Amino acid sequence: MTSLNHLRRRAAAFALAAGVCGCAVGPNFEPPPPPEATRFTPERTASPGNGQHFVEGADVARDWWRAFGSKPLDDLVRRAIAQNPTLDAAEAAIRVAYYAAEAQKGVSLPQISANSLSQSGVASNAIPSDPATQLTYSLFTKQIIVSFTPDIWGANSRSVESLEAQTQIQQLRLEAAYLALAANVVATAIEEASLRGQINAARNIVAIEKELLQLLRRQLASGSVSGADLLSQEAALAQAEEILPPLEKRLAQQRNLLTALAGQYSGDEIAETFDLRRLTLPRAVPLVLPAQLVARRPDIQAAQANIHSAGALVGVAVAARLPNIMLSANGGSSALNFGQLFAPGTGFYVLAASATQPIFDGMTLLNKQKAAEAGLGQAEAQYRSVVINAFENVADALRALQVDARAVQAAAKAEEAARRSLDIVRLQARFGHVNQLAVLNAQQTYLQASIARVIADSDRLSDTAALFMAIGGGW
Template sequence: MRSPVIRSWRTSALCGSALTALQIAGCAVGPDFAPPAPPSVERYTPQKTASPGEGQRFREGAEVPARWWTVFASPRLDELIDEAIAASPTLEAAEAAIHAADFNASAAAGAWFPQLALTSGSTYNLSSGDATNSTVLQTPFSYFTKQVQVSYTLDVWGATQRQVESLEAQRESLTYLKQAAQMMLAADIAHAAIEEAMLRDQIAATRRIVALEEERLRLLERQFAYGAIASPEVLSQRTALTQVLETLPGLESRLAQQRNRLTALAGRYPSREIEATFELSQLALPRDLPVSLPSQLVKQRPDIRTAEANIHAASALVGVAVAARLPNVTLTAVGGTSAFQLAQLFAPGTGFYTLAGAVAQPAFDGFALLDRQRAAEALLQQAEAQYRDVALKAFENVADSLRALQSDARAVASARAAEATSKLYLDKVRWRLKQGDVSQLVVVDAQRAVLNATKTRIEAEAQRLADSVALFVALGGGWGKKEDR
């Protein structure tokens, strides 16, 4: 938001511009900016994207909520993101950059007003008799001058208007960049929280697997002691136990790194670790996933709006370059008073004034101004091409997220089916153990299969949550909603 001083100054500048327009029949040279037309496509994928199923569905045309992360129903996540947004040095730096751009635009608007300069001079003189070729006795004297100079350059060709327009567009671009940074900050925290939750569940499952492997090893060692099996079977089980144990340090290290990342994202140093912890059971899967219309995506994505603002800034600079090649009209008025004695400065007959008007037309500059105009036009073409590139990548992001969520639903369904099957097998094995048909080793193996299937299911569910976050980000994160401002 602009400060009242900035808004007041901008209003005054616009009034000055209106006064100039009334005084002269001026015009703003160069291209007038028009927002690029939205892509003429009706969907993100070749065919209509089917809802992923397994508890999720796409709602075409629905709006992305401003605080989209609340759909995961985690108060801890909501509080952490709010804390991070309030304490983020990245967002603070972005806000300062916006203020700087605002003041630069206000400074450029100052050219719409007459420039006033006050001059006060006093000299003490002694002229050389030889230099003046005078035989009069040399006498030192003082000379006092007070004057006011007013100059005004008419914005005949709209050079100032285009310059201010360009700077305003740059400020707008920085505003969108800040919104993009805020959106990505929330997304990074959500992804890190999901990763932490997955790691905690995987570590717990891995520790249960370690306990089962240790139990299996004890059973084999007992059978070996009775001579029922050979030593290679025991050695093989020890190797299996070691391999499982080797996975724990890596998981625990990744968990520690995610804690450090979440702490840093919250604007804290690692020694002040955040209090909140995350588990998958505390994160709800979003049931309804909004899918904005393609025509709306270009208005929602902050990176696309940034690219659009860059086109605006570049097009205005073309007008500045064109105006620099045209005649420049400057009006000047100087008035004041001068006297040899300070007490006589305002006596009758000491006043003077000068009124002047000048028209300057560049004649020959080695084609420098023409080349600058061509460079500005080339930069405009570059900005337009960059806009198309950003838009293409944005549509690609959405299509990738939609496809990923469809695949995630199938992966979760398969993982849950495998887990359910392994649990059913474990139940049957336990029943057979009671009947004396199988050994305890078979039961341990069945329990290990269940835990491995559980780990796979945990990974699939975490990936589905992460891809849900990716879809909200691909659609623009709802940053433009009123409640975000």
Template sequence: MTTSRIAPSWQPGGHRDRLLSIRLRRPRVQDAIIVAALFATLCTGCAVGPDYRRPALPATDSYTRAPLPAAIGSTTVGQDEQHLELGAKITREWWTVFASPALNALVQRAFAHNPSIQSAQAVLRQAQENVTAQRGAYFPSVQLGYSPSRQKNAVGTVSPTLTSGEALYTLHTAQLSIAYAPDVFGLNRRTVESLQAQADAQRFQLEAAYLTLASNVVAAAVQEAALRAQIDASKDIIAADTRSLAILRQQAVLGYASGLDVATQETALAQAQQSLPALQKQLEQTRNLLAVLAGSLPSQGGTEDFDLASLQLPQALPLSLPSQLVEQRPDVRAAEAQVHAASAQVGVAVANRLPQFSISAMYGGSSTQFSRMFEDHNKFWGLTGNLAQTVLDFGTLKHRQRAAEAAWQQSAAQYRGVVLTAFQNVADALYALDADARALSAAMQAEAAAEKTLGLVRKQLDLGYVNALVLLNAEQAYQQTKIARIQAQAARFSDTAALVQSLGGSWQSTADTVSSG
């Protein structure tokens, strides 16, 4: 006889033994699975721990203490006027309102190649895979094994392994094992809930990365445009100072100007020339920043040139309702998802303190011949249930639950802090829009007055009615007012982008599309 079983408990014999064998062979692995599934269904209860409830929204209908004017920047002729549209939607590609094809192309290139976006996408995929992996615990795990072994009994053993008494043999064993842990108290459900909330947080972090990147590109482009304008203004001042110096030198030759006047003008020219390299340095550094934001090396970027004349200030500014802010800001949504994850972790900690159930089943065969492993007398099977309850752990699980509850309270407090910061950002942006518009109005008036004064002083200098010191003061005043006007003009572009960023933009569909690509 070539088949064998390890440690047989009875030997097949007559008719009674054959009936007993049939009865013992009737349970099969399919029956074990059905029994396990029914037991799991009966044992599955509700998930313990707190059910997540969204934090209360701020009870307010305004961002600022006093209402802002409906029209911003309407006090000076020639200044662009902007209107706040309460409740208006923010366009998904909001940077296009500046009407700059170069800016639009640069933002899209940054989305495609910026490492921070690629990193956030990878983190999101990791979080989603963790959720999918944990969901696998809802179902039984099935393992199939095959184990051949070559064995030899001691010569003269009293109880040989094989009924044939052969000492040297090869044993083939194949086994199907099924294990399942019924989620009686919701341990796995709370774990999946926590992981899903963490994945949601990463998705909102990706949205925030897109919004921040677009805002940084717009801010750097505006800064480049402002620096170019300041460089042009400095060059104009240098050219004017050079002409004034030439006139003074001619007058000095004729006796109409002193050497002190010439030296004073030379000082003014040198000071104007000294300010130019600093501005050029800032311009090159800003161009490097734009290249890196777009995912390029500084030596490979900087193909776009931005100037204030190529940017258009949008006339309509969307202003989301306060109740919409928490829905739009990705950082607020991410903080809320962290509260959800922490809440589910409390349920995990509670479930770990309750009894743990598990079911396992096995079915297989063993024989000295591979082809006869599953013949009648070579099969084996088993069905096992297990119940475990921690009786004494010196407070370990209890204090872990308390730690989870404290982490939940911490995340809730952090969420409230993020909401407060979000409202502060919007209020700051609104005040900045109004204040910078008024600052630009004053700067334009000051520049016009300084330019008129400088023109009159130059005419008087040419006629010999004033000295070089008066011209120096007039030139410095005009230079300062012109640069101040450029900075105030650039601030209005930056304030517009800051308002959209503080409102959270509109990134739900865009981030999902890019992250899934």
């Protein structure tokens, strides 16, 4: 990261120099003003409650995922950041953009090259009656060529400015990749924990179904129940067991995804496992202000840098329509014999200056300028779209957390009521005081309530992680 920080400092320094350059034609970049919105939702955002609240304007830690209180999760996120090839590719993209800008800077400097020419030939006679009289000669020429094109209208400085903005975009994409990778690991880990919870709930109801099936078999032997009751319970057991294979398949796929996010091959599965009981719900959730969001989200900053790049290209297009001057000089020596190459009288030099002005080009340059101006308008519209989408992301996460708080509370009550009902029905079934339909209904209700409770808990964790990502993490 040290080399990347060096590149960033160089890019920022040149961007500042380009911004204060008064001789460059075209629009000078000015950051778009922050949006006038003062809130993310129509009404003032209320804390979700049920053990969780928002802290407006609070700072967000770069390692925000530690708020979930899981060391395995912290270890996995850090390993993913260290090993995931997506980040390596993003860092390489920064270097590509940086060196492209550095290469363009060289155009503003004098270009110097050396030329060496050695040739031999035979002069033609008008009537070659005697080939021996034809002149055979050699010519040796050594020269230095210098050319320089003054950047009168700032065409090259604008080109460099655009490329520097592209470098900044790649840097911001790297930050966005860090944020997205961390959020994906957290979301996938929570999904794994949710699936494990659902599997445990399904296995728990399967165990209850098997217990009741054994009871019905004993009661059938004693004539207390009919064969139809036994068959109904066997069908209920089979239905409960059908739930497990799809959940187990999804769990295996989530494990594969986590392994890939950690930058490892699927055969080298990660050692960390995740359980909802070992993930802590962040109680105090930071919530940035709308004006802060623009400065925090890397995608918004990248869209702003794209405006900078597009505006600089307008300057390049304008400069192409203006007069251009080129200065050149070359000097060296030329002789018929290599030993006389540096003798007196063999030297020469040429100084030249040329000026060009496009007169008629079929409207090519004008249309290129209009295309660049349209590109600037497109970049500005894309920036507004990114900002609007960012506000939507935050608003969605806020709404989700407010609903999640109520959903978790309701799911907990429903599961507790279903469990108590099933306990009563199971006890009544032992003494034959309830019919089999009531038993089946109680089992199904408890199974659904248990899985709904797990999903509600995991949704709340996932939506909390989504809010961290929506506000730009801690980059």
